[in-house]
Amino acid sequence: MVGVLDCGSGNLRSVSKAIIQGKGLPQVSTHINPDWEGLVLPGVGAFGHVMKAVGGLAGDLLGFLDDGKPFLGICLGLQVLFESSEESLDEAGLGLMKGRVTRIAAAKVPHMGWNSIQLAGESPLFEGVRGGDYFYFVHSYAARPDEDVVVATCEYEGREIVSAVEKDNVHACQFHPEKSGRIGLRIIRNFVNMSGGGR
Amino acid sequence: MALARRIIPCLDCDLAVPQGRVIKGVKFKQHVYAGDPAERAREYEEQGADEIVFLDVTASRERRETMAGVVERTTDEVFIPVTVGGGIRKVDDFVRMLRAGADKCSITTHALREPDLVSRAAEVVGSQAVVVSIDAQRHAVGGGEGKGRTVVDTPMGPSWYECWAYGGMEGTGLDAIAWAVEAEERGAGEILLNSIEADGMQTGYDWALTKAVSERLNIPVIASGGCGRPEHFLEAFTKGHADAALAASIFHFGRYTVREVKSYLAAHGVPVRPVRR
Numbered sequence: 001m002v003g004v005l006d007c008g009s010g011n012l013r014s015v016s017k018a019i020i021q022g023k024g025l026p027q028v029s030t031h032i033n034p035d036w037e038g039l040v041l042p043g044v045g046a047f048g049h050v051m052k053a054v055g056g057l058a059g060d061l062l063g064f065l066d067d068g069k070p071f072l073g074i075c076l077g078l079q080v081l082f083e084s085s086e087e088s089l090d091e092a093g094l095g096l097m098k099g100r101v102t103r104i105a106a107a108k109v110p111h112m113g114w115n116s117i118q119l120a121g122e123s124p125l126f127e128g129v130r131g132g133d134y135f136y137f138v139h140s141y142a143a144r145p146d147e148d149v150v151v152a153t154c155e156y157e158g159r160e161i162v163s164a165v166e167k168d169n170v171h172a173c174q175f176h177p178e179k180s181g182r183i184g185l186r187i188i189r190n191f192v193n194m195s196g197g198g199r
Numbered sequence: 200m201a202l203a204r205r206i207i208p209c210l211d212c213d214l215a216v217p218q219g220r221v222i223k224g225v226k227f228k229q230h231v232y233a234g235d236p237a238e239r240a241r242e243y244e245e246q247g248a249d250e251i252v253f254l255d256v257t258a259s260r261e262r263r264e265t266m267a268g269v270v271e272r273t274t275d276e277v278f279i280p281v282t283v284g285g286g287i288r289k290v291d292d293f294v295r296m297l298r299a300g301a302d303k304c305s306i307t308t309h310a311l312r313e314p315d316l317v318s319r320a321a322e323v324v325g326s327q328a329v330v331v332s333i334d335a336q337r338h339a340v341g342g343g344e345g346k347g348r349t350v351v352d353t354p355m356g357p358s359w360y361e362c363w364a365y366g367g368m369e370g371t372g373l374d375a376i377a378w379a380v381e382a383e384e385r386g387a388g389e390i391l392l393n394s395i396e397a398d399g400m401q402t403g404y405d406w407a408l409t410k411a412v413s414e415r416l417n418i419p420v421i422a423s424g425g426c427g428r429p430e431h432f433l434e435a436f437t438k439g440h441a442d443a444a445l446a447a448s449i450f451h452f453g454r455y456t457v458r459e460v461k462s463y464l465a466a467h468g469v470p471v472r473p474v475r476r
Contacts, residue, residue, distance in 0.1 A: 014300050017275055017278075021276075108417055108418065109417060110326070112419050113202050113205055113419070113443070114203040114205065114249055114472040115203065136279070156201075180278065181279050
């Protein structure tokens, strides 16, 4: 079973359907079920809003990760892994990765649409994905890691945008694999496989 | 590579039947029923569509559940962004559609009637899910007038654009460009800009209008209305500076596939997401 953590926002239905396409069995819940073989944290909305929901579960989440089970953060689910965000200064992030989240300094914000990524390292999540493949992004803030966690980037208005990060069993993408067509489903399928098939 | 310009097929939906059905038509005349919305959306995704827009042309509150059903059946199998337009009147309607699997909702008349709806919806569901759709009617500028009106140089001469409401049935006197700027300030995440004059004519987008709005805004602008040939997409992007272009009949009548349009654009240097076979 692959858990989909419900933080009161995010496109839970599409994520669940994508897990089914990846031959996994999704379970949506506001709590972390220790029986899950993998955990997806989707996130749409505001950093502070998601942190309010996730903050109370931080202990359970750390326990889940200590067991070595795979985690996939999507969009805000990537951003909350860092220490802080300019979007919500009162609400600290999970701090699982060093660095902060800042507003994208571009003429057109949000960065919305399909962008092609460059791969910055090997990652089981990106098996079958090639540099130059397009994914669907929609975000106004982006991560600035202070440690070596970046596995994919893209370019927007001449700036480099961190598109995916990875640290041990914690994986996250800034784009929406559940809205990125066939290649996005490949990423979800890879994650289901990392979760031991997730059935 | 840069952000790809998006090609968005629009499906006009009649929700008077239980599962909904797609309408093909020219200026709301000569209606032909063209199958199941979810089925058509899946075909467009196969062809390489970057997003899908469902437009409820019946736009009645009672049929909102039918639309939610269409969205659910579509997003069971379609994994690209889906926008719903028509019949969205309250913040709850946004929430309902997003829960069904939509990514964005577009509002036209109800945003004009109640501009605060844009702000409230953005607060609850986030700006990225709030599309303000503008039906703009061009008027030639004779002289004298110009108070609160943005004059645009168009191939048809200096013009200003008026917001129309109720599916292009009623003028409001409101300057469309000023309204686009206000919609952004109120938290809209995207503008869907439809030219009433060009709509259904298949003679090309009103790129002068698109450009005028696009260069004043910091959010994406979707050109709509008038597309009949691949060259029209090219104009929307090169002359109109559009971030995305929406079209219905060019795809519905099978004259071109999304794939063909994208090949044409790529050959002309427009960054598009290639269609993987």
